[in-house]
Amino acid sequence: MSLITVIEPHPLIRLGILQLLSNVEPSSSLKGEDYSSIARDTPCTDESDLVLLSISSFEDVHALTTATERVFAPKAMLLLSDSSDMPHSVQGLPPSVAGYVPKNAPPEVLQASVRLVLAGGSCFPMRPNVANSQQSLLTHFKPVNWQIDNERKTKAANANPESEMLGLTPRQYEVLVLLARGYPMKTVGRYLNISVATAKAHTETLYQRLDVHNRNAAVYEAVSRGATLGWPSIGGPQQSAEA
Template sequence: MDVLLADNHPLILWAFQAMLEEIQPGVSVTSVSTPAAVREAVAAQPSRFGLLLLDLQLGDPASGYELLADLRMQHPELPVVVVSATNHPADVIHAIDLGASGYLPKRLSTTALADALRLVLEGGIFVPPMGPSESTAAVPASASAGPETYQTLPSFEALGLTPRQADVLGLLLQGKPNKEIARRLGLSVETVKDHVQAVLRALGVNSRTQAVLAVNQLAVGRRMGPMTVGVGGSR
């Protein structure tokens, strides 16, 4: 796999590259340090990279989010995982809303960061624990910033998803739009919409962003760590 690593701190670039090469021997890592270099690398070879690790602080935060949004719109098949010095709930939610396939806080311990990178390289999605305590299985009831209220989530067993709904959830967690989910699963877009609504109801949330956070918190609540719901041939 070819990975594009975008960060403007030389030590961070070196540390991430070394960790990626150790976790997955044979991985090819290309490092860039500016928004322009990110755009040029992706535009030059759109199908080359299997993953982009993007630090939103390459410029000011606003331009980082703009870059993320542009990449997801112009290159929807390229998974983008945000790497950040913070893990504020509002930042995580905003990144996932814009289509990020995960969110890696740099403040994670070396072991935790290695586990998170391993999960991402295997096609999973990593979102840091959210809520007033990093060990609580809760998710914001609203994706908007501001005072946070929390709702208790059911166990995975209690969700009662059908196998097809689980497939839809797996692709939904990868940020795939309804048309792409329909194409991959051989379903109509209307059927996919029905499945998405059923999944959201089962999770007790109102949006895809909340679904991503909810699944992550269910895993954390069961002491499983951040997890992925897999779909055959998903990446």
């Protein structure tokens, strides 16, 4: 059982985040803390698999992440920021920092980011190559809406390069994209206009082709191979190290 710790100074926000994450990993244990928890002199006895650390300013990010690392020794840390953009000048963070998500991001973005980081991936924005360097992470997370058949076919056609790279059919890739967003099998079937049984069959096949056994591992394997799964701002470990 994995332990997820949420460090947020505002009680109501902390409670909301905990409720939001309650269905992300059924086998996970959730714990809420405020900033007083990282001011302790002694380390916490329970090592967290993931710490979601709230930061109000990137000016304080080094002190907060260092203190969190010392007290909780997390396997991974995900920053929850009041800002939509993490400055590329921020360096020297603990190696456990695996990404950040703006607090105003949609709930499914936070849930998907948590799943990805728990699976061993990272969630950093790509270093921009054009003038739109101030684009927020949020602009790259677009909810999937394939209820209109023509739009769905267009998206499937655009996904062909990634589906071919992963050794998946376009339909299997569509299923993987929806699974990456945390949708249950019934919702996957509804979006793609297929039965739940067919969605499950596609899921089992794509697991076999990616040589994995569950949703999180499939997402991480796809991202590790260079797939974006419709999220240009999510990169694997190598990409995030270059950012």
